[in-house]
Every structure is written in structure tokens, then in C-alpha cells.
Amino acid sequence: MRMEMKKDIGATNQAVVNNGNFVEEDQEEAVSSFKFSHLLASKDRDFLLSPSGAQVKVSELEGKIVGLLFAANWYPPCRGFTQLLIGIYQELKNNIPQFEIVYVSSDEDLDAFNGFYQNMPWLAIPFSDLETKKALNRKYDVEGIPCLVMLQPDDSKGEATLRDGVELIYRYGVQAYPFSKERLEQLHEAEREKLENQTLANLLANNHRDYVLSHTTGLLTQ
Template sequence: MQELTEARKIEGQANNNGYDLAKYGCDKSEMGSFSGSVLFSLLASKDRDFLLSPTGTQVKILELKGKIVAVYFSANWYPPCREFTPVLANAYVQLKNHDPGFEIVFVSSDEDQNAFDDHRASMPWLAIPFSDLETKRALNRRFDIEGIPCLVILQQDGNFEETTILDGVDLVYRYGIQAHPFTKERVEELVQLEKDEHENQTVKDLLTNRERDFLLSHSIPKQLPVASLIGKTVGLYFSAQWCTPGLKFTPKLASIYQKINQEMTVNGNRDFEIVLVSSDRSQTAFDSYFQTMPWLALPYGDSNIKNLTKYFDVRGIPALVILGPDGKTVTRLGRNLVNLYQEDAYPFTEARIELLTKQIDEEAKKLPESEYHSGHRHELTLVSEGNGGGPFICCDCDEQGAGWAYQCIECGYEVHPKCVRAVCRE
């Protein structure tokens, strides 16, 4: 009964949009098949009942009936889309070999036909013609698309609303083809498996493999057993020489690393270590970058690098994941904590950060309510996360910030309080 009601609803929407299902060979008796009518209403227009194949031929929309269909919102001009598209293409090819009943439809946000053609050239799936602006706008409204890339996955059964998954990009990044058939039950199963895996992780399991049980070291004999890290707080540093933010953050992290260990040495122990997880594109680049660091590293091109990147869901670098002495994950936001609290962040636990937050809140009471900063022409106002502020990128040091900030109400400029270089202005 629910399917029939929804089907009639879609039929009404189709007629209101100006196209006739019967015109395209869709018998009204088929309207009881919820998925077929929904897909048609979503993807067709009054003058079009087809999609474009990778070769430019026309594929009837009704051929998608009964399939799992992912609607891919993307654009060639946006780097995250260009980064995700080959990841999705690889998963698509694997899935099509496993399940022919899976398809993707590209919805472009490109600015012109040439950009659309260039972007579509890297896609082995179907697409809505670039000229059909009306359908593209309707799909953006229908799924409330606020950012790209976005992958909306539609199931083939009748329960359309409940089985629509809006975070397909996240699923593909985190689980790849293991997410198939993209039902909520499968996602919940994967989340539980991931949770169990993280709860049982050890430093040895994360950093060794069948061929290697050591890390690279600067000191002779240039190799250090992974077992020597057991019982220590360990930072996994995801970075690369080609990454400009990484080049800026690495010296800061190196200084903080040395300060933490100097203090520990005075106290008779050295229980903090960092391991480089490199995304460098050549051995030469890796060697050059590693020489600037006082810590350990996984070998260049090691198989664990890709596994760790996926396991900790690292989407951008530099990133710093902190493991506790028991080998469990303390936080994946180590970079943020280093920027906010420097060496005081150690050992990065919730209790430590809570204490530091309270201290900063107390110190903020002594800060001026407004300041003029030498790097900005307008007056800056002190704000907190609960009073007009929130997570931000400092316009002075280009690093993340949270909690307290000096903010320009007029243009949105924000800096850490510690980055303010106060000047007097009449």
C-alpha cells in the first residue's frame, strides 16, 4: 500500500513536470513498481528519457529499473572531486564485475560543456546531459546538495526514503566495495566491525607486516624494532614533501617533539615517539623529507601506508593520529591539538585536553575584548566557541583553531589570540 501511494505521488510529480510516462513506453501498470517510477521521475525530463553512456550513446532510463543507482554530484573545477573520481571509478569497475545491477549517474556542476566532457572522460558510468540544467537543479534541490563531491545511493526496493544513503563518498573512501550493497544494515555491520577492530588494535598489528618488523631510524643501525614502541604514546604522522601545509607544520611538530622528549629525559624516561607515514611520490623525495625529521618512519612505499591511511580515514595531510601506551587510538586530531596547545597537549588524552581548555578559558578572561592586529586593518573582537566563534583556520599562521579567537566581524578574519601582534591605532 505504501509503495502504491508513493508511486501515485511520483506519477503526479511526473505529470506536473510536463512529461508523460506513457510517452516513453512506461506502462502505468508499472507505477506499482516504485523504484522504476522514482528513477524515471528523478532522471528524466519532458524532452529526454535517456542518459549518456561513456561513449556518448543513449541509454534508456528504464534500463536502470531494479538496479542500485548512485547519483554522483561532481565538477571538474573542484580538486576534491578530481581526487575522489578515480577512487570511485576503481570501485565502480570492481563492483560491476561483482554485481551488474549497480550503476552510477553523473550530475555535473561544471561551468561549460568542455569542462563537462573533460570530467566525464574519466568516468566509466552514465551521465545526465550537460544541457539539461532543469534536471540537475531539481536533483540538487531534491537531495539538498550543499557540497561536492556527493554520492547519493538509491536502493532498488520500494522503501525509497529509508534506504537512500546520502554519505556515499564517505562509504567509498572508508570501505570501498565492501560497502556493497550500500544498505543501512550493511553500513551498520561495517561500522561494528570497524569498532571491534579498533578496540583490539595494537602497535605491532598496525606497524608490522609479514616482511617487516622494524621502522627506519636515523641512528645506527638505522632500524628500530616496532616492539620497542609498546607501552609508549605514539604519533602516526601522515605527510609528504609535496604537501605545502606539511612543510609548514613539520618544523613546528619537530620542535614540540624534542621539547616533550627533553622533559621526559630529565624525568628518567622517554615514552613519546612519532612515526612518519609518508605519501611521497619517490624514494628521493621521501629520503629528503625524512632527513628533516628527528623521529622514525615506515619505509617508502610500504604496504602498511595505504592500509593505515584507510584504517584511520585520513582524507588530508598533514594529519597526526595519536596512539596511547596500550596501542589504542587516543585521537585522530593530533595536529589540531599541537597547534592549540603545543607541547602542553601531551599525552593528548581527553582528561588532559579538558584541563587545558579550562586553563585557557581562565586565561581568556584576562585578554582585551578587542585588539588591533598588525596583519589586519579592522578591529578584532574576542570571541569564544559559544559566543560567535567556532572551529577556524588562523589567518596568520594558517593552522586550525578552536575555542577562543580574535575575529573581524566585518570580514570574517580570525586569528589565534597567541598570533595577535597588537598595534595602537587612533
């Protein structure tokens, strides 16, 4: 389930629109660049927040695969997906350092942001930077949350961007890495082959279980 966000990105950012604080034209031009420093930094900020509270230079993301997590604490599906994503993230980061996630908040206020973000192991755009968050929502046409946009390094035209990261995580988990269109096609092809070669065994079993239950003897292997 996803919360539709047709006109705004939550109560906080709606207030920004009402006050007339739209993103300036030169910032819009910067957001169109593929450089993460242009996407995720601003005129007055060249860093992201880390879970420890330390500042991490946006430039440290260059060359990495980056997921932008658009979410908010007030919507239960965001909390559920975030818990799932934490496990995926930790498993990938243990083996693949060239991967990162950045939280783009739609929380109501700073206390809500701090309460939600304190459980996340990845980076975040500061809550106070409303303009950057609004620009990212507009650039990637975010109309519902949770939303996970996967960005590839040095993708100047955005042709490799995947905007259905939530579905990929739910459907494939860590197998979706590196979240490229080529990898997605491989996974789809594997699914097609599995459907074409279905047997009773692969219909009833999965990667973690090769048995079914019996009323009399307990477990029956296939």
C-alpha cells in the same frame, strides 16, 4: 574537502535561477517518486548518456543500486575523488552488474562537461538538462561537492538512501557495497570490535601488510 553550495549548484545552474527557469510543479512531483525513470528522465528525455556517446534508456536502471555523483571539473577535490571512484566502480562492475553510477554535472559549460565526463566509465545526465539536475540537487539537499548519493531499488520512501557516499568510499572502498544502512552498521560494528580487541599487531599492520621496517635487517614480521 568539499565545496559548499548553499544557494546554487554552480555557475551554470545559478544562471538558470536568475532567468527564472525553475522546475515545474509536476516535475517536482515526479522527482518525489522512487522510480529511476521519474528521477532521472524528463518530459523530453527518457535516456542517459554513456561514455561512448550512446543513449541508454533510464528504465534499464530499474532494479539496480544507483549512485548519483554530484561533481564538477572546476573543483580539484571532485577530480581527485572521481579518480578514486573510477577504480571502485570498475572493480564492482566486473563482478556485480546490478550497480551503476550517474553523473550529475555542475560544470561551467558543455566543453568542460565533455572534458571531465570523457574519463568517466559510467552514465550521465545530459549537460543541457538543467531542470533535472537542479531538481536532484534540491531533492537530496546537495550543499557541497563532491557528493555521492546511494539509491536502493524500490525504495518508495527514500528510507534506504545514503547521502554520505563520498565518506563511505574513502573509508571502506568496495567493502561498502551494497551501500545499504545494514551494511554500514556491519562495518561500524566491525570497527567497534576491532577497537575493543586491539593488539600491537593489529595497530601496526593492515590487510595488505603484516610487517614493519627495521634499520638493520629490512623487514620484520610480526
